[in-house]
Amino acid sequence: MPSLTEKDTPFLALDRARMDRNLARMRSHVEGLGVALRPHLKTVKSVPAARRILGEMTSPATVSTLQEAEAFAAAGCTDLVYAVGIAPAKLPRVAALRATGVDLVVILDSVAQARAVVDASKAAGAPIPALIEIDCDDARAGLAPGDPALVEIGRILHAGSELRGVLTHGGASYRAFTPGAMMAMAAQERASAVRCAEALCAAGLPCPVVSIGSTPSAHFAQDFTGVTEVRAGVYTLSDLMMAGLGVGGIDDIALSVVTTVIGHQPRRGWILTDSGFMALSKDHGTAGMPVDQGYGLVANIDGQPFGDLVVRGVSQEHGVLALREGSTATLPDLPVGTLLRIYPNHACATVAMHASFAVTDGGREIVEDWPIMRGW
Amino acid sequence: MPSLTEKDTPFLALDRARMDRNLARMRSHVEGLGVALRPHLKTVKSVPAARRILGEMTSPATVSTLQEAEAFAAAGCTDLVYAVGIAPAKLPRVAALRATGVDLVVILDSVAQARAVVDASKAAGAPIPALIEIDCDDARAGLAPGDPALVEIGRILHAGSELRGVLTHGGASYRAFTPGAMMAMAAQERASAVRCAEALCAAGLPCPVVSIGSTPSAHFAQDFTGVTEVRAGVYTLSDLMMAGLGVGGIDDIALSVVTTVIGHQPRRGWILTDSGFMALSKDHGTAGMPVDQGYGLVANIDGQPFGDLVVRGVSQEHGVLALREGSTATLPDLPVGTLLRIYPNHACATVAMHASFAVTDGGREIVEDWPIMRGW
Known part of the structure; x- marks a missing residue:
């Protein structure tokens, strides 16, 4: 193969030594705090990179599109969360991938989506598991902690498909510019998810999975009590935003x-x-x-x-x-x-x-x- | 094929009827003012779209990468300008495509690039034609009109490869928000290119091509005296920026x-x-x-x-x-x-x-x- 100086520009270079260091640092931090890491593969969108990130392809991973889910499943992934609110029309494709033996889980935050999941589960003759998305920081999608729709949605899923638990993403951590602010964001992300998990349990519903994460909040978190898994993606390659937030330096990119x-x-x-x-x-x-x-x-x-x-x-x-x-x-x-x-x-x-x-x-x-x- | 309502989202839709109307409007305007249109294919990056834009694939076209040049050449294009300042290391690839019978022209704005073109022409045993880029509006690359390097570069190219002419791009037209300001930008773009062409001719150098253009300046131009061709790309599909500049409406997108x-x-x-x-x-x-x-x-x-x-x-x-x-x-x-x-x-x-x-x-x-x- 040509060297970096022999290939026509522009092109994308990936320093595998730096990536390996980033992978080890995050895995050791998260697993050291006693929870599972579910890397987000949307950053790399690449099967050989995913092999390096996951180690065993059957270990937990996150995807942002069904194409990613299908491609990573074809390469051996069996434990996937599709972490974008499900569009009802995509459920047959989810069911088809699940029918091949892949535990692909969807996320949602409305009664309409929960009913669509129940209908699609019936049509497929097999439950499609779903996580209820929680909005921990007013940044994007999800139910506000305390929203009574949580239990209503939980009941619909539990009765007609499979309530897998709750999921949140601390996207606002991208705008927290001190370690103190970042640790506060991480704590808020954890507390929001755990509060919702407790609300489901208090209503007699199961909540086996409590999934949180973003690269900055995962990096700065000191406590994952009540959480079962942490999602993060950009830590794998890092970038100037991560360096600007104190998640490593320029020489970690x-x-x-x-x-x-x-x-x-x-x-x-x-x-x-x-x-x-x-x-x-x-x-x-x-x-x-x-x-x-x-x-x-x-x-x-x-x-x-x-x-x-x-x-x-x-x-x-x-x-x-x-x-x-x-x-x-x-x-x-x-x-x-x-x-x-x-x-x-x-x-x-x-x-x-x-x-x-x-x-x-x-x-x-x-x-x-x-x-x-x-x-x- | 599925209809727009049957395909998994997101996806990109192209309304061919609107595109055809945009193509006819620009071609009639530019050719009506007596100059050739050299559509820029960087907007569509697609061979079937290029067929519709060009009519005959052998008619003039512009590209922004060598990959586009090679792909459009493989589909029948023979008259191409690669309108990004040439990196010396890419010249062997230019020469290789020219050797297949494609008149691929490069652009440049420095003595160093001109010497590289001369060297590559010698190495290839055939001249690589070049246009000298002019900076008509302080927006990007090119020599300022009046820069004595113009004639120096022209002499190097004329002696050692082929001086094809001058080229400029009125990129600042994207920031002209009234028809009057736009017409002034178009006039400045034309005048800058023509002034440089005249300077080359006054120095006894050839300047067969005077190439100008951007979608907004081409749309608003009323006079192409001294110009031989007009380049534009985004008019083919249009977008909210073009609508905001008065180049058609939302229903032309x-x-x-x-x-x-x-x-x-x-x-x-x-x-x-x-x-x-x-x-x-x-x-x-x-x-x-x-x-x-x-x-x-x-x-x-x-x-x-x-x-x-x-x-x-x-x-x-x-x-x-x-x-x-x-x-x-x-x-x-x-x-x-x-x-x-x-x-x-x-x-x-x-x-x-x-x-x-x-x-x-x-x-x-x-x-x-x-x-x-x-x-x-």
């Missing part, structure tokens, strides 16, 4: 886009590259954070950042590099043809723009090529 | 993402769907425009917008619909399972998230499936 300098606009202090939003994504997730990294932090081909050099703008196939606003550094001399690496804001968004990972063990040699799926 | 309602947060006035940034992209290109459309404008399954209902937030596989800030409208009643269509901000960004177009003739029946390429 396993993902980068390799790019070539294609021009300069010295009057404006710009260096142009061949990595626009098609290679990086349009994710500007560090925009509201203490350090705005633009559309990515620029490093040399060996991964050492230049400091204040960031991607200030992107069009489809052009990136505009410039010093961070207010920087007093000198623009580095990077002639046309120079190879660079860009650390992305958001690993999930950047991975999705590419068809494969060029995998290294930290050096320049590409040791494997891991395909990335797309579609639904 | 041929592209939409079909999505399903998966939940509600009535306390916050939210409707949740299964289309997050994976289906829509993270492009918020209407953010700085007079009407901010969020991450997309929401319509019913037949394409009629609800008015003030937009996509206010996206995570990977969730979209959050809500009324526009300040709206006095009532949130429509859209139960779980309701199918909707989302018009995107930026067609190029949204297309790139999908593997194919579900093509209709304006109704619900899917008549064709057009694959979309990805990669470089």
Whole structure:
């Protein structure tokens, strides 16, 4: 295989040594606190990456689409949560995958969805298990803790299909910028889920699974009492948002886009590259954070950042590099043809723009090529 | 084939009737002003779409990657401009495609690139033609009009490969919000290119091609004197940015993402769907425009917008619909399972998230499936 310096840019590089370190750190933290880890595979969307993340493919995993569920099941996964509120029309596809022996669990937060799950379970002649989604932080989907619909939905599922438990996602942890705020978010995520589990139990309903998680809250959590499993995805590759939240440093980011300098606009202090939003994504997730990294932090081909050099703008196939606003550094001399690496804001968004990972063990040699799926 | 209501969401729908109308309007405008149209295929990234856009595949076209060049050439294209500043390491691939009989032209704006083109031409034993890129509006790449490097680069190319002419892209037209401002941008784009062409001619150098264009400037231009061809891409599908700039209306947008309602947060006035940034992209290109459309404008399954209902937030596989800030409208009643269509901000960004177009003739029946390429 070519080395990082021999392949046409732009392309996506994955440093397997950094990924392995991230995997070990999260697994040891979560399992050390006595709960199971259910990695979210939406970040990597890749079977060879999933093998590394899961170890045994039959161990618990999370997916964000039915295509992921089907592809990872075909590669040996048997224990999957599809962690996006179920659309009723997708239930036959869920039932079909379950019929092959995969324990695929759906999530929902309404009576309408619970009834659809019951109907689909009857049609399939086998129960489709569901987790009730809880909204622990006003960030996205789920029932507010204390909503009486929880028990109503639980009763419908328990009577007509299978009530597997509750699930929540502390998405607001992405906006908690101190370790204290993050630990408070993690505690709130846990407490919301446990409170709902207790409400189900108090109503005489089963709640074998209490599933929580996001990478930041999982990383900072100190107590998982009452929780049975933790979900997290982006910790696998990490990114500038995670570094900005204190979940590891820049040198824990396993993902980068390799790019070539294609021009300069010295009057404006710009260096142009061949990595626009098609290679990086349009994710500007560090925009509201203490350090705005633009559309990515620029490093040399060996991964050492230049400091204040960031991607200030992107069009489809052009990136505009410039010093961070207010920087007093000198623009580095990077002639046309120079190879660079860009650390992305958001690993999930950047991975999705590419068809494969060029995998290294930290050096320049590409040791494997891991395909990335797309579609639904 | 299934109809729009029978396919698992999210997916990308393309209304061929609207596209045909957009194609005819731009072609008639540009050719009516006496110049050739060189459509940019980066918007559609699809061979069947390109056939419809170009009519004859041998007619002029523009691409943004070498993968597009190779794929469209394999489908019959022979007259291509690769309109991103050339990275020297890509020149052997350019030469290889040229050797198959395709007139693939590169662009550049530096002496270093010109020397690389000369070297690669020598190595290939055949000249690689190049256009010199001009920066007409301080928006991206290219030489400022009046930069003496123009003639220096022209001489290097003329002596050692082939100077094909000049090219500019009026990217700043995306920030011109009145017809008057747009016409001024179009005039500036034309004048900058023509001035540079004249400078080359005054130095005794050839300049057979004077290539300009962006969808907004092409749409509003009234005079192409001195120009030989106009490039534009997004006019083919149109999007909310184009509608916001007055390049057609919402009912000219041929592209939409079909999505399903998966939940509600009535306390916050939210409707949740299964289309997050994976289906829509993270492009918020209407953010700085007079009407901010969020991450997309929401319509019913037949394409009629609800008015003030937009996509206010996206995570990977969730979209959050809500009324526009300040709206006095009532949130429509859209139960779980309701199918909707989302018009995107930026067609190029949204297309790139999908593997194919579900093509209709304006109704619900899917008549064709057009694959979309990805990669470089």
